[in-house]
Structure formats: C-alpha cells, structure tokens
Amino acid sequence: MNQIELIKARHSVRSYLDKPIEAEKVEQLKAKIAECNAAGELHMQFCPDAGKTFNRVLNKFMGLGSAPSVIACIGKDEDDLEERIGYYGEQIVLFAQGLGLNTCWAGTFNPKNVPAEVGEDERLVIVIAIGYGVNQGKQHRSKDPEKVIASGGEKPYWFNYGVEMALLAPTAINQQKFLIDLKEDGSVTFADQGGIFSKVDLGIVRYQFEVGAEHAKAQGRLSRQ
Numbered sequence: 001m002n003q004i005e006l007i008k009a010r011h012s013v014r015s016y017l018d019k020p021i022e023a024e025k026v027e028q029l030k031a032k033i034a035e036c037n038a039a040g041e042l043h044m045q046f047c048p049d050a051g052k053t054f055n056r057v058l059n060k061f062m063g064l065g066s067a068p069s070v071i072a073c074i075g076k077d078e079d080d081l082e083e084r085i086g087y088y089g090e091q092i093v094l095f096a097q098g099l100g101l102n103t104c105w106a107g108t109f110n111p112k113n114v115p116a117e118v119g120e121d122e123r124l125v126i127v128i129a130i131g132y133g134v135n136q137g138k139q140h141r142s143k144d145p146e147k148v149i150a151s152g153g154e155k156p157y158w159f160n161y162g163v164e165m166a167l168l169a170p171t172a173i174n175q176q177k178f179l180i181d182l183k184e185d186g187s188v189t190f191a192d193q194g195g196i197f198s199k200v201d202l203g204i205v206r207y208q209f210e211v212g213a214e215h216a217k218a219q220g221r222l223s224r225q
C-alpha cells in the first residue's frame with residue numbers, strides 16, 4: 001500500500017487481540033522509529049510490553065488497556081517538541097498500518113507506568129498504543145474542507161488534495177482544530193486553534209497534508225480545479 005492508501009485505511013483501534021507483535025515486525029518497527037528519531041531529533045521508543053501504561057479506569061473502559069505494546073513519544077523538551085512528535089509519530093503509525101498492525105494515539109496514559117527511558121532534559125509527551133486490533137476501526141466524522149482552509153478563493157488541486165488527506169488525520173477527540181492556508185508565494189501555513197494536544201495534532205496534520213500534496217503533484221495535477 002502507498003501512503004495514500006495507508007492514510008485511508010488507518011483508523012484508531014482501541015481493542016486489541018491478545019497477540020504479541022512478531023519479532024520480525026518489531027525489528028522493522030524499531031528501524032522505522034530509529035529513522036524518525038534521527039530525522040526529528042527525538043527519542044521515541046518501542047515498548048514491547050505496555051505494562052500498566054493504560055491502567056486508568058477510563059482506558060479500561062475505552063479498551064486501550066488491551067494494547068499489548070506502546071510507542072513512547074519522547075524528546076528534548078523544546079518549544080516545537082509536540083509538533084515534531086506528531087509529524088514523525090504519524091509516519092510510524094502509517095508504517096505500522098502497512099505491517100498489518102493497528103494503533104491509537106493516546107493522551108490518557110499513566111506516565112509513571114510507561115516502561116520507557118526519559119532523559120533528564122526530556123519529556124514524555126504522548127504514547128501510541130499498538131498491536132493487532134480486534135477490528136480495523138471506523139472512519140471518523142469530518143469537518144468540511146472550507147472549515148479548515150483559512151482563506152477563501154479557488155485553490156489548486158494539490159492543495160485541496162492535501163487538505164483532504166489532512167482531514168483524514170487522527171486528532172485528539174477528533175477536534176480537527178487546525179487551519180491550513182495557501183499564501184501568495186505558494187507556501188502553505190498550518191495553525192492550530194488551541195485545544196488539548198493541538199500541537200501534536202498539527203504535526204500529524206502537516207505530515208498527512210504533505211503526503212497528499214506531493215502525491216497530487218507527482219501525478220501532474222497542478223492545475224486549478
């Protein structure tokens with residue numbers, strides 16, 4: 001599957017089978033995580049045993065407690081840490097989807113119980129539950145594109161396709177609190193409108209926008225619709 005197909009196939013999954021991820025896939029995941037850590041200057045870690053990461057009542061109710069493993073999203077505590085975690089973490093999420101695994105970004109976790117290494121100047125921002133889902137999840141409800149495009153007027157196909165992929169992105173409580181704009185000079189801007197984990201959301205959204213825009217451009221769909 002290409003990145004577009006993976007974006008379309010991915011949905012949050014909160015109930016998992018009691019089945020560990022095979023060693024071969026773990027190795028592939030670790031390699032992808034290492035690649036993203038290097039590119040994003042992050043310290044994300046695969047934790048094969050989720051342990052009691054999701055020991056809270058809410059998570060038990062939501063089902064995340066059944067996730068066999070987690071990816072701990074950690075990095076040096078800098079201003080853009082959350083956005084970088086979103087941008088690179090989503091690449092891991094889509095890679096996992098390609099391995100036939102399911103995931104769910106999760107802000108409700110017990111930080112004391114995440115079996116990961118957090119350096120002194122680092123921060124554990126969020127985790128990603130990962131494993132074999134009981135199902136494949138379902139498509140979320142989405143805002144209309146006009147609601148997330150900052151300026152009016154006709155836009156090129158590649159921009160609209162980028163927005164379409166951005167609207168398929170996971171966001172905390174499906175808030176989709178972001179605005180994307182196309183400037184006169186052809187540059188694209190991304191702004192968050194506040195809300196819980198909205199900076200992580202913004203990184204995720206930016207990545208999926210780029211996948212869409214690049215895909216459309218590669219197909220030669222540069223014209224205005």
Ligand SMILES: Cc1cc2nc3c(=O)[nH]c(=O)nc-3n(C[C@H](O)[C@H](O)[C@H](O)COP(=O)(O)O)c2cc1C
Binds near residue numbers: 172200201
């Ligand atoms: C930053 C972030 C935090 C999230 N936190 C949680 C969480 O704590 N618990 C949960 O069940 N889902 C969580 N989600 C999953 C969202 O609820 C989900 O992405 C959204 O409803 C859209 O659905 P989809 O992922 O199936 O497209 C989170 C997603 C993001 C991006």
